[in-house]
Amino acid sequence: MAVKKSKKKEQRRTEQEESQAPVVAFLSFPAFLTLVSSSVEVFKKETIGYLVGFKGANKYIVEYAIPYQTAEHGFVHATVDMERVGRINEILGKVSQGLEYVGDFHSHTVFGDSPATVVPSNEDLKSTIPGEVNLICAVNMKKRAVRWYQNGRGILAGTIGDYRIEIGGYYVEAIAIGRKYQRVIVKCPAVTGIAQIKD
Numbered sequence: 001m002a003v004k005k006s007k008k009k010e011q012r013r014t015e016q017e018e019s020q021a022p023v024v025a026f027l028s029f030p031a032f033l034t035l036v037s038s039s040v041e042v043f044k045k046e047t048i049g050y051l052v053g054f055k056g057a058n059k060y061i062v063e064y065a066i067p068y069q070t071a072e073h074g075f076v077h078a079t080v081d082m083e084r085v086g087r088i089n090e091i092l093g094k095v096s097q098g099l100e101y102v103g104d105f106h107s108h109t110v111f112g113d114s115p116a117t118v119v120p121s122n123e124d125l126k127s128t129i130p131g132e133v134n135l136i137c138a139v140n141m142k143k144r145a146v147r148w149y150q151n152g153r154g155i156l157a158g159t160i161g162d163y164r165i166e167i168g169g170y171y172v173e174a175i176a177i178g179r180k181y182q183r184v185i186v187k188c189p190a191v192t193g194i195a196q197i198k199d
């Protein structure tokens with residue numbers, strides 16, 4: 001039974017990931033706090049925002065997560081005016097000392113009986129900009145409290161208040177038809193410690 005289960009997991013992994021070195025996103029504690037608190041604040045609606053930090057080879061350092069205050073919050077998807085992204089880049093370009101716009105985040109929420117997941121929707125993938133990191137913060141009602149940990153699939157999970165939160169990442173290398181994306185491993189040593197990996 002146990003063998004069967006892990007085989008299934010293996011399969012799911014190869015479907016979603018390519019055989020290259022995994023891309024990792026390191027979250028600073030302030031970025032983590034903003035992601036989680038902004039996602040919980042608008043629950044059961046969705047939040048959307050952008051990520052500022054540094055890009056390296058197969059690595060993103062996310063220093064800040066900044067929610068768009070004027071995003072249209074919907075149950076299905078939050079949207080944002082693209083001109084705003086341009087203005088933010090302009091400011092960053094002038095004052096940032098190496099900080100740059102590295103990607104986006106948004107939350108997923110429960111919809112009827114369907115629990116929120118960190119899997120990008122077709123709509124997410126349609127609007128994903130290649131090369132940017134995308135974080136999805138899934139918010140569900142918690143069943144029991146757990147400490148923050150990183151699971152075997154690179155998802156950061158834990159509970160806060162009445163909620164269970166999962167933060168998953170993905171990116172796309174190039175615009176392609178269909179659901180082609182690569183998982184990004186999300187790490188936040190500030191909340192998990194260095195080596196806490198559970199399945």
Ligand SMILES: [Zn+2]
Nearest residue numbers: 108120121124
């Ligand atoms: Zn989404």
